Amino acid sequence: xxxxxxxxxxxxxxxxxxxxxxxxxxxxxxxxxxxxxxxxxxxxxxxxxxxxxxxxxxxxxxxxxxxxxxxxxxxxxxxxxxxxxxxxxxxxxxxxxxxxxxxxxxxxxxxxxxxxxxxxxxxxxxxxxxxxxxxxxxxxxxxxxxxxxxxxxxxxxxxxxxxxxxxxxxxxxxxxxxxxxxxxxxxxxxxxxxxxxxxxxxxxxxxxx
Ligand code: TYD
Numbered sequence: 001x002x003x004x005x006x007x008x009x010x011x012x013x014x015x016x017x018x019x020x021x022x023x024x025x026x027x028x029x030x031x032x033x034x035x036x037x038x039x040x041x042x043x044x045x046x047x048x049x050x051x052x053x054x055x056x057x058x059x060x061x062x063x064x065x066x067x068x069x070x071x072x073x074x075x076x077x078x079x080x081x082x083x084x085x086x087x088x089x090x091x092x093x094x095x096x097x098x099x100x101x102x103x104x105x106x107x108x109x110x111x112x113x114x115x116x117x118x119x120x121x122x123x124x125x126x127x128x129x130x131x132x133x134x135x136x137x138x139x140x141x142x143x144x145x146x147x148x149x150x151x152x153x154x155x156x157x158x159x160x161x162x163x164x165x166x167x168x169x170x171x172x173x174x175x176x177x178x179x180x181x182x183x184x185x186x187x188x189x190x191x192x193x194x195x196x197x198x199x200x201x202x203x204x205x206x207x208x209x
Pocket of ligand 1: 043
C-alpha cells in the first residue's frame with residue numbers, strides 16, 4: 001500500500017473506559033512527530049450542540065431529555081462538527097483525528113431508536129477513511145470508569161455497557177457490507193497502552209510495517 005497524498009479522517013471508537021482518549025492523544029503525537037499536520041477533535045463536539053449534549057448526559061434523569069431524543073441531538077452535533085471543524089481541516093490539508101463519530105451513534109443509540117433509523121439519520125455524513133475500534137470487556141471498562149471517581153453518565157452501568165458492546169458488533173456488521181464498506185480495524189484494548197499504540201500505528205501507517 002502506498003502512502004496517500006490526501007489528509008485523512010480517522011476516528012477512534014469503543015466503550016467508555018476502553019482508552020480511546022489516551023490513544024487519540026498518542027496518535028496525535030505520532031502524527032506530529034512524522035511532520036504530518038493534523039488536528040484532534042471529539043464528539044460530542046465542543047460546539048453549541050455538543051455542549052448541550054454533554055449537559056444532558058450529566059443531568060439528573062428526571063429533568064434530562066430521554067434516550068429517544070439523543071439520536072437527533074447527536075446527528076445535529078455531527079452536522080455542525082463536520083461543517084465547523086472536520087471538513088475545513090481536511091480542506092486545509094490537515095488530517096483529523098476524532099474521539100468518536102457516527103459509529104458511536106450506531107452502537108449507543110440503536111437500543112432506544114433502532115439501528116436502521118439511526119443509520120438513516122446519519123446517511124448524509126461521510127464515512128471516515130479509518131476507524132479504530134478498541135475492544136475491551138465491559139466489566140473491565142466499568143472498573144476503569146469507577147476508578148476515575150467522576151460522576152457517571154447514563155451509559156456507564158455494566159448492563160448498558162454490555163448492550164452497547166452488542167450495539168458495536170451489530171454496527172460493525174452493518175457498515176462493513178454494502179457498496180461502500182467502512183474501513184474498521186478492531187484492536188484488543190486489554191494490552192498495555194504502548195502495545196495498543198503500536199497496533200494503532202500499524203493500522204494508520206500499514207505501509208511502514
Ligand atoms: P465521551 O467521549 O465518553 O465523553 P467524556 O469523556 O467527556 O465522558 O462521550 C460521552 C458519551 O456520549 C459516551 O458515553 C458515548 C456517548 N455518545 C453517544 O451515545 N452517541 C454518539 O453519537 C456519541 C458521539 C457519543
